[in-house]
Amino acid sequence: MTITRCFFDWNRPFLPQVADYLTNRYARGTTLDLTGVILVFPGRRAARRMLELLVERSEQNHPNLLPPQMHTFETFPELLYVQRQRLADPLTERLVWKQALTAVPSETARAALSHLPSADALSNWLRLCESLRQQHQELAAEGLDFSDVQVLLEQKKHDEEAARWQALRTIQAEYLCQMDRLNLWDRQTARLYAVDQEECETSHDILLVGTVDMSRLVERMLLQVADRVTALVFAPESLHDHFDAFGRLRSELWQDRQIAIPEDTAVIADDPDGQAAAVAEHLAAQNGTWRADDICVAVADDMLVPAVEQALSQAGLRTRWPVRFQVRNSAPWRLLEAVARHLATAQTGQPGDFESLSDLVRHPDVSEALDQALAARGFNNTTWLADLDEYLAGHLPPHPGVLPESRRQGVVRAICRTVEDLLSELVTPNEERPSGTSGRSAPQSVYAASSGRQPLADWAAGCLRLLQRVCRFPDPDCDASRYDAFSACMAAFNRACESLQDLPADMMPQCTASQALPVLLMQTADADVPAPPDDEAVELTGWLEVPLDDSPVVTVAGFNEGRIPRSVTSDLFLPNTLRAELGLNDNRRRYARDAWALESLLHSRPSVRLIAGRRDDQGDPLHPSRLWLAGSVRETADRVCRFYEDTAPDSAPPDTQRTEQRDVPESSIGCRPAATGGESAFIVPSPDARRPAPAKLAVTDFREFLACPYRYYLKKELKLTAVDHRPDEMNALTFGVIIHRVLSRFAETDLVDSDDSARIRAGLQDLLSQEATHQFGTQYSSTVAVQLEIIAERLREFARWQAEQIRDGWRIRWTEQAVETDFQDIRGRTVLLTGRIDRIDQHSEQNIWRILDYKTGDKAKSPKETHYRSGRDEWTDLQLPLYHLLARQLPLQGDIQLGYMHLPGDLSNVRETLATWDAEQIESAIQAARQTAADILDMTIETVTPPAGNRSDEFSRICQDTVVDRRIPWLDDWTGRLSKEGES
């Protein structure tokens, strides 16, 4: 029996001809009954188009259309035989491979695969087994097994590789044994069996529609039903020798075939934006002759899709790329991924960490669930995220199991409980929960349960429960795209669940949640989320769909080597030459397929444009398609020079010169900007001159203002505060506050007058522990623990210094002393000056008072360094002189010294450094303070100054410190505060 071949003229599109062929062959009166027909296509898009064409014809002449079965080679062979055994799904196959790998001697496994994953790394096992599964499938599809590879390698004297394949063959044998034991088959084995037993049969006519490539196993199946098979070949009959009896390409005859590509058909663009623009140029050149659905834009490189979409959008066209994205980008999948990451951080018996929880609660569906749950618990449901951020930054808790007390502890606890409640869906079906509870109550129980082992299928069911609870099913009418994403994700998880439900009990992995979730995520990630239909859109498609497409206008972007044709230059198991010798899909077959595709395309459409890029989106060089260089030698030489030598992109062919230019400023976004000038409206915001002047000034305000009046305005007047992203250790403020608190409380203890440094040290350590517990709870993160140790070290050195002070006759008289006084600015206006002095010591014998400010920065700078810039003869800080002024409110009789008590990183510098200013200098400072006070009251701003040392701070973005030509238009005319109250 032989298969009938039927050649179709490639000067016209293929599928309409096939539709006519079917009509001629099967129409009876008004009925076009194709129920006895199976059409086999190389891809699904062609099948969809075929149905449209059949419906079109039925509307014209044959209203009673009974459509045929339409398949690809993926599903078609199963129509030809009856399965004697159940088929294993891919996950089961992987698990059987895993079983096989662990069943063979370990040296065999190592000889085959060198390294095996650790026992607990389920995902890695499955990844490894997937590669074995694919290799097995691919060989089996050609009627081969691992031993065939081994034999070939032995023949070729590749002893080392042959040994590897011998080991693989042993593993494969074990795999097949295991499958037998389970009464399972994989698909290729089932097909092979059917072929060997000559069981293939059909009552249908089988039409192979442009299937120029097929495996040998399918070939053998078709041979058994050959009398029912017709191969419809899209090529002129004159090329009959270029196809075999099944309509497959004889790849060897296509390798050296010259392909006639008209010179103006191929254009060269520079980068992805240039390619996208060339697509628009080609379509513009059609001058409105064609409808949007007459146009097909084939994008051979997915990375080009955004650029093409953007360019066509600017050109005024809507586009539709059939895959909106993969399930891995859908909100439900990302929810489970965030859950997986959170659970992966859960140590034994402890909840997951706050960093991952903090990500999880930002998932929009979890956020919405929290909004509701927190409102139900009486919390403000609008500010919980800000509250959480503030709590985390201040207390740095390692996980929700330990929540230090604070104003926001309640809401944070409620957040954690709600998350735990949601997560409980993973581990407990609703019906098994105690009545009256929506979840588990004990905080650790969910985490503990998730670290227990249970069947993978149960985790999958838990994932579905979690998704159903957290991600409410979107309304398809209100939000179609969310609905599609959700449906696709749920369908993928449903499929995963189904396949697990069918898993033989002894194959079911028993695992923890953090092992299970990655497996389930991996199983589902690659499913497609289709783009919503768009009646007005131009279809974007992949290159492989082009030959059977029948749009009259075709533009191909990404006509570059590696894309058209694709080639594989490295493989985990089989290099290309070996693949070719084994008859597997190889680079020659890919080339032949694309050569045929290109030729059929060029012949069958009135307008084709092939666009090659010189650089990819990373700026790396690209090369032209080999197909473009497969012309005559002269053409090849010319094209090589054109591609590599000319730096200018191809100018548009003559008819595109007439295209209109779209004069829209937004064309600059997403594509190279139009050369329009214009100043940025993003300026440094103007201060509000109407704000009332402050009635009181803190001593520390002066330094802030002197450093940068504008930043002072933002920080002190507007009281703008920043939130750290991912705080993971004490910042300078918290670090300093802890030390200050310890030292302040120290002064209240009976150790205050002790000269025993050991006792002081112990006392300070106690106080530090108490402060740490107060601030961070009973368990700290590792980083905080180390920082507390660092503080302890500094305090130990402080203890030594403190004891010395006592021995030297100094006594602490005041700590954290709040003092205030009226203060007149240079213009006679009065404000309340306030300050809190860290420490005032007295030396009774010498009648000296010493005002000290604790400094906890890493480096110790003297008062002189911080207060005065001698080069410019100006005060940069006025803190200590103003303390001097404030101290006049206290009963201090005698000399007053001013200074810092440093507790820096370098412990040898833990000591006081005193200012050496005389009265005149202090008075000069106070005068400077009066001027500064006036400037503050007047909101005098002359410049916006970045922090010293070109560092950045929380205001750097507002102040545009990194913008060389930042705009501060208000500064030139700035006259200060409008209501200069208190002006005398």
Added chain:
Amino acid sequence: MHQLVRASAGSGKTWQLSGYFLKQLLRGARPESILATTFTRKAAGEILGRVLIWLARAARDPEFCQEIGQAIEPLSIDCPRAQELLQQVTGQLHRLRVSTLDSFFQQIARSCTLELGLPPGWMIVDEHTDRMLRRQAVDIVLAEQETAHSRRLMQMLARGNHQRSVRTLIDDAISNAWDVFQQTTRDAWTRVDAGRRLTSAEREAAVAVLKEFPHQLPGKRMPEAITGDIDRFESEQWEEFVKKGLASALLKGKTTYHRQDIPEEIQEAYRPLLRHARAEILQQVAGRNEATYELISRFDEACRQLRQETGFTRFGDITRLLAQSEAAVDGRRIDFRLDSSLRYLLLDEFQDTSLQQWQVIRRLVRSLAEDGNDGSTGVFCVGDTKQAIYGWRGGVAEIMDRLESAVPGIDVQQRHVSYRSSPAVIEAVNHICSNLGQHPNLKDYEAACQQWSQTFPPHTTARTTLPGYAEVRTLPVPDAEDAADRKSQSDFIPEAADCVSRLHQQTPAAQIGVLVRSNDEVARLVHQLTERGVPASEEGGTPPVDSPAVLAVLSFLHVVGHPGCRVSRFHVAQSPLAEHTGLTCWEDDALAARVSASFRRRLTDDGYGATLQDIALAVSPVCSERDRLRLQQVVAEARRFDLMPALNPADFLEVLESARFSRTTGAPVRVMTIHQSKGLEFEIVVAPIVSRNLFRVPSLATGGPDPAEPPESVCTWISSDLKPVLPESVQHAFDQTLSSCTREALSLLYVTLTRAIHALHVLLPPGVKRTSRSAAGLVAAAVSDSRTEDLPPDEVIWSCGDPNWFTGMSFADRLSAEHRPVVIPTVRTAPMTEGRRRGLARRSPSTHAPPAPSAEQRPSRHDPAADAVDARVRGSIIHAWFEDISWLPDDVPDPARLPDVLTRPDLRNVRLTDAQMKHLADEFLAMLEQDAVRQTLSRPAAVERLAHSQIGRNLSEQCLQVAAERPFAFRQDGQIVQGIIDRLVTAHSDGTVVAAEIIDYKTDRAHGNLQDWVADRVSLYRGQLNDYRTAVVNSLNLSPEAVRCSLLLLDAGVLADVS
């Protein structure tokens, strides 16, 4: 023939490499047997492009065949041979191996994944994920250590300091030491042995001895010095002790102090003190080394674990694994796995090869070298140690020297003839480079500088008639008035910009390369040039934070992630973004929360790219050109980020802050860093050498007997004053490190000078001193009179050539393709009258029914009803059984054959236990006993039902035909509706169909009130049945009234009419 070509700048490295490539092709080498590697993908593209262009031009032009004769001598080529080779090479384009070393290594690793112990499916990590993984690895390190131990580790790392930020400390240590760690063993880090310290009694005794001397010595200087030494010793200032006084002199091996002999007994008295101080210092150093090693080794292990778990791998990991794996990089295995026999290895820019790269390619080199020198294999290596400027990235120039020993008999060639530069430029290069050793105050750098300048080979140029000019000049002193606006006192960018501006005015069409050290200088120079009206292209990459619009977007992303951040809220609310994001009031907490939630939803559902593009489009009209470009780059980055997005948008902010985007415009003035200028040439080069330091002080000293081998000594950096206390091998490591840093700095200078074709303008800061140990000082010393200390401002110090060289010259328009503006035309299409014809949407009638069953509908594993079957499976099987029934009672199925249903293709994956199958079969058989089922499937009843329709009044049982599973497809409202009717009974009269009945089987479980439930089902499935009706009406040309639709509700035993 193996060849090593030491090729100076401009001598045609790529030309020679391409020539070698072509020669091997001419000798019959298969294209895929040649591996050519270089440093960047761009350079790899250029090499391949050049080979192809040569072949293409030779294929069509006999004269060009002559032209390239020099490159391929002693071979020659003619047109036919070129044509043959061109076809051979273009036909094998996919197999050509012209790439970076990293790409080649990746290819090996892909083929040897399992041998290398990499997880299958590994991928190269992006920067953001890499940062996250490193952070995770640090967490692991911190979590697994005892706190006190960690603190000691931190203290050691912080050089005895107790710094607040643990993260910063660790991050710095990792940045500084991880690469070195990967090349070394623990032994290398433990070379410093502190030795024994004195006991306190011994110390006191030793000090007591020394204290005797000040009184006995004449004069003041030495007694005072001894007293100072004793003070420092007693106060345990060990570093100060060895840096000052007699201690310092004696440690350096001197026996005099200020030209006064140090008596032997004093020297003797110092020895124990010096030993002790040395031990104290060394203990610190050793502690730091070990702490660094310990931290990095734990971190490295954590990274390895994460790599295994996630599959994310760094380029460096691949190189390291290959370097460590003898098996994977076995030549025969590579040949097999990569599917080609590598016979020729061409290595470009070899001076920048790292140690680990060398460890891998050395094996290939040796195997090729062993295969003989008969032409069947070849190693061709080209490089220039004078251009080794990637030491900071692991490049080791000395490796180039090792090639000679790795390939015995390799032909070494020197090329110092420039095919690029004018005689004036070459003279400047020669003058400066050969006089670099003249500097009077080089100290630690002296040896390296001397060696560099002494071994500098004088260059010549082949372009002897090329007009040109070179000068070294000092910049003018800045105006005091604008000094305050400068970034620092050494900021002479404005003066440099003035100079560039003048040159641009002189030669507006000439391409001027302005080469500086840092990206920051690039940005500031471009700004200054723009202010002067000079169109300048900012090349290389800088973060997009030079755009105020991007800064506002960053703040917005921060608000979306952290709605409590009032700083960011204020920024957004006060910017044009307020209107487009809805964040119009920064003080409103609830508003911020709403905006945050709404945009987190958008970012999750639509992606970062789409969302940010919308924002960018909206604000575009109020943006500057730079804003628009930067926003475009942000959107592009967002699209990349969408491949692996984060739930906290502030993570993307981190990505943007560390991203580097160029602002290349194609303007004739191109400003870039020296590193970016590698491989480029410009008609004029302006080199403002204004940086203060020659190089950044390294954080580690590394060294060993052979610089081309992994270091045998590693030590954290200490000041040069303390170096004498170190063991000799470690001192040697310091010397080696300083030398290589110095050489790299000189190489940078050399690269700068040699980019110029016609003219070179070296700009030095005003007042630069010849004694300054900076790049400017070195140049100043090289070109100026040795008697002058400070060079006068605003003067030409040295020059040669013709300052008016450009007179009468014209310059080509060099605006390259990548800089030409892209114009998007408007596309018009014909109207879509009568709707869409291709790519119609699909609709299945079942979409009218509820969505796919959820988990709740699936029996749980805990379901006590063991026989329960999934609802969908149950439905499919029961449908299949009903499909086989045309009429009852004629077609009552054989119960024994019922299980055969599972052989149907659509049920092939259904797995049922025998009990489940029996359960289902019993259920089915019970259904058949129901009146409604029997009636529905009986001929008389069907006739009766159809007779109710007006047209089908006179029907007989014989005129009925049954079709099961009847497919249909029709077009409706621009959609293709496609489905299958469970059962279609048609009534025929006179050969035409006059009426039809559609039966749809439903296996839904009945519950509650039967009447309500049936009504509910009818309502639920009405849409589906209506589609069926339309299909039948269309296809059979019936009136709707002639088509009866019913649901056969099998669980309830009800036939429900759906009219």
